[in-house]
Amino acid sequence: MLVLQAVRENREDLIKALKKRNIDPEPLLNKVSELDEKRRAIQTQMDATLAQLNATSKEIGILFKSGKAEEAKELKEKSVQFKEESKKLGEELNAVTSALDETLYLIPNVPHHLVPDGKSTEDNEEVMREGDIPVLKEGALPHWELAKKYDIIDFELGVKITGAGFPVYKGKGAKLQRALITYFLDKNTAAGYREIQVPHLVNAASGFGTGQLPDKEGQMYHVTADDLYLIPTAEVPVTNVLRDTILQAKDLPVCYTGYTPCFRREAGSYGAHVRGLNRLHQFDKVEIVRVEEPANSYKALDAMVEHVKGILRELKLPFRVLRLCGGDLGFTSALTYDFEVFSTAQDKWLEISSVSNFETYQANRLKLRYRDENGKTQLAHTLNGSSLALPRVLAGILENYQTEKGIRVPEVLIPYTGFEIID
RNA sequence: GGAGGAAUGGCAGAGUGGUCGAAUGCGGCAGUCUUGAAAACUGUUGAGGGUCACACCUCCGGGGGUUCGAAUCCCUCUUCCUCCGCCA
Structure with a gap:
C-alpha cells in the first residue's frame, strides 16, 4: 500500500512512474487525494467535538464532587449533544477511511527507475x-x-x-x-x-x-x-x-x-x-x-x-x-x-x-x-x-x-x- | 471438545467509574561524579493521527454496548494458563 505522504508530496513523480505499468494512475490518485482531504477535515472536526466533550465531562465530575448537582445536570444535556455529534462524525470518518483504504489497495507499487518500459x-x-x-x-x-x-x-x-x-x-x-x-x-x-x-x-x-x-x-x-x-x-x-x-x-x-x-x-x-x-x-x-x-x-x-x-x-x-x-x-x-x-x-x-x-x-x-x-x-x-x-x-x-x-x-x-x- | 482463570507500556506489575496515557520496579537513552568503567544520583523514555510548531484527538488483546465520563461495568470474539477428555 502506498504511503499517503508520498501521494501528497510526490504526486507528479508517482504518476510518471506508475505509468510504466501501462495504467492511468491519475483517477485513482485524485480519488485518494480527495478522500484524504475529506478524512482530515472530518477528523479535525471530530477531534474538536471530542475535546469539548472531554472538557465538559471533566467539569461535570468536578461539579459532582463539590455537590453542585444542579449545575452538573445542565452540563450533561450539553455533553449529550457533543456526544451525538461526535458519533455522527465518527461514522462519517469510518466511511471515508475505508473508502480511502480501498482506493489505496487498488494502486500498485511505484516502479523503480530501472524498470524498463514494456507491456508483456x-x-x-x-x-x-x-x-x-x-x-x-x-x-x-x-x-x-x-x-x-x-x-x-x-x-x-x-x-x-x-x-x-x-x-x-x-x-x-x-x-x-x-x-x-x-x-x-x-x-x-x-x-x-x-x-x-x-x-x-x-x-x-x-x-x-x-x-x-x-x-x-x-x-x-x-x-x-x-x-x-x-x-x-x-x-x-x-x-x-x-x-x-x-x-x-x-x-x-x-x-x-x-x-x-x-x-x-x-x-x-x-x-x-x-x-x-x-x-x-x-x-x-x-x-x-x-x-x-x-x-x-x-x-x-x-x-x-x-x-x-x-x-x-x-x-x-x-x-x-x-x-x-x-x-x-x-x-x-x-x-x-x-x-x-x-x-x-x-x-x-x-x-x-x-x-x-x-x-x-x-x-x-x-x-x-x-x-x-x-x-x-x-x-x-x-x-x-x-x-x-x-x-x-x-x-x-x-x-x-x-x-x-x-x-x-x-x-x-x-x-x-x-x-x-x-x- | 468440557470446566475455571487471565490478557495493561520493551519486560515485570499496580490501578475496579471521574484531572489515568496510566503508579512502581527493571531495562533503554542523556547527564553528574570518575583517569576510564562500575556503583550512586538527576533527568528522560509507548504508538498513531493532527499542526509550520503548539494545541488537540485516538489507542490499556479485537469488536460492540452502558454512562455526561470506562483500563475499570455489560455482551461477544480471539489468545494464553490450570484441570478433564481425545490424540500425532
Whole structure:
C-alpha cells in the first residue's frame, strides 16, 4: 500500500512512474487525494467535538464532587449533544477511511527507475546470460518423459490421490528433491540467512500484510471451515513474522530463509506449457527474505541476485536474468529480477526465481518499522526471492544432465543425494 | 471438545467509574561524579493521527454496548494458563 505522504508530496513523480505499468494512475490518485482531504477535515472536526466533550465531562465530575448537582445536570444535556455529534462524525470518518483504504489497495507499487518500459514478458530486459546450453543427442527427452522412464516422478498417481498438478516424487526423484532443499538451505544459511520453519496455513491478516489479499484471493486455496489460507509462497508467513514490529536499527538487516511447500490454484490454464513440472498446484520452494533500512535495500537486492547466481553456477545450469518491465512487474514490487533456466529438451526458458524489492509497500501494510539513528520510527523495506523453486530446477537438471546411461547428478549435490546417477 | 482463570507500556506489575496515557520496579537513552568503567544520583523514555510548531484527538488483546465520563461495568470474539477428555 502506498504511503499517503508520498501521494501528497510526490504526486507528479508517482504518476510518471506508475505509468510504466501501462495504467492511468491519475483517477485513482485524485480519488485518494480527495478522500484524504475529506478524512482530515472530518477528523479535525471530530477531534474538536471530542475535546469539548472531554472538557465538559471533566467539569461535570468536578461539579459532582463539590455537590453542585444542579449545575452538573445542565452540563450533561450539553455533553449529550457533543456526544451525538461526535458519533455522527465518527461514522462519517469510518466511511471515508475505508473508502480511502480501498482506493489505496487498488494502486500498485511505484516502479523503480530501472524498470524498463514494456507491456508483456516480451519486453523484459535481459541483463545477463550465463552457462553453456548442452547439445543434446538424438532422442533426448523432455523431463516428463525422463521422469516416467526412470520412474522418479509420477504425475498420474498424483491425479489419483489429489488431482492434476500434484505430482508424486519417488525413489531417487524424491531423494534428489530432498537433496536440493537441503543444499539450498545450506547455501542460504552460509550466506547469513537464518533458517526458519513457519506454518503452511496463514490467516487473513497475514495474507493482507504481504498483499495477497484482498486482491488475489482466488490464487490461494482457502480453508473456509477455519478461514485460513494455504500459503502460495513462504514469503507470506516469513515476512509476517515481523508484522506489527518496531525493530532497532542495529537489528537490521533481518535475513531469513525458509523451506515450504507452496500451493497455487492457478485455475484455468491447461496445455503444453503446464506439462510436467512446468506449472503445479503444489510445489516446494526455498525462500529468502530480507528486511532492510531504505538506504540499503537496493544493495541488498543486488546481493540477493548475486547469491542466486552463485547457486545456479554451482549447479552448472544455463540461466539468464531478466529485469521485469512495467507491464510484467508484480503488483506489490518496485523492482524484480527473474531468473530462468534453459530447458533444453523443451527449448525454452523456465522461471525458477523471482527476486524483488517491495520498498515500503508491504511494510506499510505490515506496520513493519524500525527506529532510525534519531530515534524516529520509519517503515522498513522488505525484499524476497526464491532460492530456489524446486520443480523447474529439477526439470532443468533432468533435461540438461541426461545421458544415454541415465541422468547424472550435479556434482555439488552428490554429497546430499549419496548417488551419482539416476538410472 | 468440557470446566475455571487471565490478557495493561520493551519486560515485570499496580490501578475496579471521574484531572489515568496510566503508579512502581527493571531495562533503554542523556547527564553528574570518575583517569576510564562500575556503583550512586538527576533527568528522560509507548504508538498513531493532527499542526509550520503548539494545541488537540485516538489507542490499556479485537469488536460492540452502558454512562455526561470506562483500563475499570455489560455482551461477544480471539489468545494464553490450570484441570478433564481425545490424540500425532
